[in-house]
Amino acid sequence: MTHPFDPGYGNEPFRTLCQEYPGVDVYPAARFRIEWGPIFHRGRLDGSARVLVIGQDPAQHETVVRRILVGEAGRRQQGFLAKLGITRSYVLINTFLYSVYGSVSAAARKKPDLIAYRHRWLDALLVGQQIEAVVTLGSLAAEAWQLWKATPQGQATTVAVAAITHPTQPESASQGDKTKLAAAIKAMLKNWNAGLQQLAPAIQYPDQATPLVLYGDTFQDGDRVPIPEEDLPAGLPAWMHEQDGWARRVGTDDQKKRANITITVPKGVLP
Amino acid sequence: MTHPFDPGYGNEPFRTLCQEYPGVDVYPAARFRIEWGPIFHRGRLDGSARVLVIGQDPAQHETVVRRILVGEAGRRQQGFLAKLGITRSYVLINTFLYSVYGSVSAAARKKPDLIAYRHRWLDALLVGQQIEAVVTLGSLAAEAWQLWKATPQGQATTVAVAAITHPTQPESASQGDKTKLAAAIKAMLKNWNAGLQQLAPAIQYPDQATPLVLYGDTFQDGDRVPIPEEDLPAGLPAWMHEQDGWARRVGTDDQKKRANITITVPKGVLP
Numbered sequence: 001m002t003h004p005f006d007p008g009y010g011n012e013p014f015r016t017l018c019q020e021y022p023g024v025d026v027y028p029a030a031r032f033r034i035e036w037g038p039i040f041h042r043g044r045l046d047g048s049a050r051v052l053v054i055g056q057d058p059a060q061h062e063t064v065v066r067r068i069l070v071g072e073a074g075r076r077q078q079g080f081l082a083k084l085g086i087t088r089s090y091v092l093i094n095t096f097l098y099s100v101y102g103s104v105s106a107a108a109r110k111k112p113d114l115i116a117y118r119h120r121w122l123d124a125l126l127v128g129q130q131i132e133a134v135v136t137l138g139s140l141a142a143e144a145w146q147l148w149k150a151t152p153q154g155q156a157t158t159v160a161v162a163a164i165t166h167p168t169q170p171e172s173a174s175q176g177d178k179t180k181l182a183a184a185i186k187a188m189l190k191n192w193n194a195g196l197q198q199l200a201p202a203i204q205y206p207d208q209a210t211p212l213v214l215y216g217d218t219f220q221d222g223d224r225v226p227i228p229e230e231d232l233p234a235g236l237p238a239w240m241h242e243q244d245g246w247a248r249r250v251g252t253d254d255q256k257k258r259a260n261i262t263i264t265v266p267k268g269v270l271p
Numbered sequence: 272m273t274h275p276f277d278p279g280y281g282n283e284p285f286r287t288l289c290q291e292y293p294g295v296d297v298y299p300a301a302r303f304r305i306e307w308g309p310i311f312h313r314g315r316l317d318g319s320a321r322v323l324v325i326g327q328d329p330a331q332h333e334t335v336v337r338r339i340l341v342g343e344a345g346r347r348q349q350g351f352l353a354k355l356g357i358t359r360s361y362v363l364i365n366t367f368l369y370s371v372y373g374s375v376s377a378a379a380r381k382k383p384d385l386i387a388y389r390h391r392w393l394d395a396l397l398v399g400q401q402i403e404a405v406v407t408l409g410s411l412a413a414e415a416w417q418l419w420k421a422t423p424q425g426q427a428t429t430v431a432v433a434a435i436t437h438p439t440q441p442e443s444a445s446q447g448d449k450t451k452l453a454a455a456i457k458a459m460l461k462n463w464n465a466g467l468q469q470l471a472p473a474i475q476y477p478d479q480a481t482p483l484v485l486y487g488d489t490f491q492d493g494d495r496v497p498i499p500e501e502d503l504p505a506g507l508p509a510w511m512h513e514q515d516g517w518a519r520r521v522g523t524d525d526q527k528k529r530a531n532i533t534i535t536v537p538k539g540v541l542p
Contacts (some may be wrong), residue, residue: 002290002417007281009505018505019273029542037508038537064335066504114508143427189288219493250533259536262521265307270530271300 004230006042006067013124014045017117026113027098031105031136033258038097041121042067042074042231049091050205051081052125052134052159054141056166057096060247060261065236068094070227071244076167077137078225083213084133085194085206088228091131093121095144103259109140115147122148126157133199134159138166160202162195182218189215239266275501277313277338284395285316288388297367297384302376303328304529308369312392313338313345313502320362321476322404323396323430325412327437328367331518331532336507339365341498342515347438348408349367349496354467354484356477359499362402364392366415372529380411386418393419398427404470405430409437431473433466453489453520460486510537 009018021038029035039058043049053069061071069077070093081090095118096104108114125131126148136142142163150152166172170184192216200212215223227241239246242268251257280289292309300306310329314320324340340348340363352361366389367375379385396402407413413434415466419425437443441455464485471483486494499514510517514537522528 002296003292004290005280005285008279008475009276010281012277015278019275021506023272028381035508035510035540037506037511039506234368235292235310235337237306240308241307255541259541261534263532263534265530269306270526 003234004228005234006231008233009040009045011045013120014040017120017124020117021097022113022117026111026117027096028108029101031103031108032096032098033101034098036063036099036261039063039066039068039094040097041091041093042069042227043091044089047129048089049125050089050130050132050203051084051086051091052131053081053090053092054134054136054144055075055092056087056096056138056140057094057098058102059099060249061240061244063099064247064262064263065232065240067232068092070232070241072171072224073137073167075224075244076185076219077135078227079214079219079223080135080164080167080192080196082225083210083215084199084203085210086203087205087207088230089205091125093108093118093125095140101143104140109143113142115144118144119148119151119153128160129203132160132204133202134161135195135199136161138169141166142210153201160199162166162198164195165191172217185219186217189217237269237271263270274505275499276505276507277502279504280311280316280349280478282316282393285311288391288395291388293366293384293388294448297382297388298367299361299379300372302372302379303367303369303452304372305369306529307334307370307532310334310337310339310365311368312362312364313498314360314362314449315339319360320396320402321360321474322357322362322406322470324348324352324361324363325405325407326363326365327409327411327417328365328369328371329521330370332511332515334370334532335518335534336503336511338503339363341503341512342410343442343495344438345496345498346515347490348406349498350490350494351406351435351438351463351467354481354486355470355474356479356481357474358478359501360476360478362388364396366411375411380414386415389415390419390422390424394424397430398424401476402430403475404473405432406436406466406470406541407432409440412437426498431470433469435466436462456490457488460488460490508540510540 024034039062054071062068136145165188173184174180248262249257250262251260295305310333326340353510359402407416444455445451519533520528521533
């Protein structure tokens with residue numbers, strides 16, 4: 001049995017980008033969980049990506065795996081890409097390198113050095129590359145895209161773009177209320193269907209040519225897709241990409257929770 | 272501020288080795304914590320290594336960081352290499368890819384496929400490379416070396432070898448008894464001094480030419496050396512390589528402990 005894995009950041013320009021990431025002077029510790037380190041990307045860095053996704057910020061599963069969008073949001077996003085026939089030719093980066101703590105202030109997110117570093121990634125992924133479509137998840141990612149699009153490199157780049165609702169916005173917005181959750185998921189999937197219809201004509205080189213099947217009012221079987229093993233670093237166990245909910249922030253107060261990540265191997269994995 | 276990091280396994284032959292690692296059919300789950308995945312190495316894979324270290328098996332810090340010998344044993348071993356003037360031209364692999372659970376049976380450690388896979392790594396690191404010295408940590412690593420040395424490739428390879436006591440053998444042997452611990456550390460450092468004297472003449476290309484200063488009866492300031500940032504994957508926070516004791520297996524019984532790794536950011540790091 002072979003285990004494909006993501007070779008990571010050995011090649012330029014990503015090697016230098018991953019050596020020169022901004023720290024606490026750019027990402028204030030009051031607003032970002034800077035103590036867990038930056039988490040950079042998921043997907044292809046070898047120039048084969050056709051779709052670029054901009055997410056928001058990493059959470060606890062991402063912190064363990066050191067790749068972004070590997071939890072529930074990632075699984076939903078993976079399903080969105082699959083509907084476009086994109087099963088491996090994608091690359092994902094986030095608006096923020098570090099996990100947001102509480103909420104992001106306008107001052108924090110407009111820091112020139114924060115934006116400049118993100119633009120170096122966007123330049124590397126878009127300029128002279130073969131990206132055909134860009135997907136932004138949520139309003140902060142949409143803003144990040146607009147800021148890059150206004151640069152000379154951005155103005156010179158023609159790609160299809162869909163700014164869609166963040167995949168776990170329904171959970172954030174409904175705060176445990178099941179009726180609200182169902183309504184928010186329905187609204188999100190309607191929004192996603194519009195995004196799919198915008199992007200589908202732009203995808204000239206899908207990994208698997210697929211007739212476009214839109215979402216219904218709820219997630220159906222197959223709408224959530226596991227994170228491929230080849231997106232994770234070498235040697236990570238299968239449950240880290242196949243399952244979700246195995247990493248939690250545990251603690252009796254906010255500070256203890258902030259200092260903690262508890263990993264629990266899912267039931268059925270241990271002998 | 273730049274953050275050097277280990278680029279990992281992107282290049283052959285390591286890329287294929289990290290895709291083709293043995294699983295539960297070779298490493299029985301009753302004897303190895305196979306559920307956390309294999310952990311392969313630490314140090315240089317670009318041919319610049321002059322010293323090869325063979326350790327035993329990874330523990331919880333190694334499981335989070337996905338590099339071997341990054342806890343207390345690694346820190347002590349790093350100090351041993353520094354006494355030889357080797358501060359970056361080293362590569363470390365383990366006898367076992369997975370963490371030992373309980374103890375290893377002779378049957379488990381003699382499995383031909385387990386040995387054959389390890390030999391592929393040793394071939395890659397030694398045959399036609401510039402390794403000048405090999406250090407084995409503990410009896411199982413010494414056995415691993417002997418098994419490879421008996422192969423045609425091993426017989427054709429001339430390097431200085433020191434089989435030294437495993438760096439945390441004193442803790443294992445003394446079981447919390449402070450008098451026994453001090454005696455075991457003293458005995459270990461005497462053993463390490465013999466190893467240093469064996470290896471020092473063989474090191475033709477140290478990173479820093481250093482007169483050989485032997486250990487005393489106890490670890491002195493500077494005898495433990497932090498794991499260099501460049502040995503860890505991209506983006507890991509400083510406390511993961513500068514500090515120890517931040518990962519524990521927590522649980523009310525053996526099975527729960529086996530399923531758990533709890534990471535706690537050390538005091539003083541959080542804002």
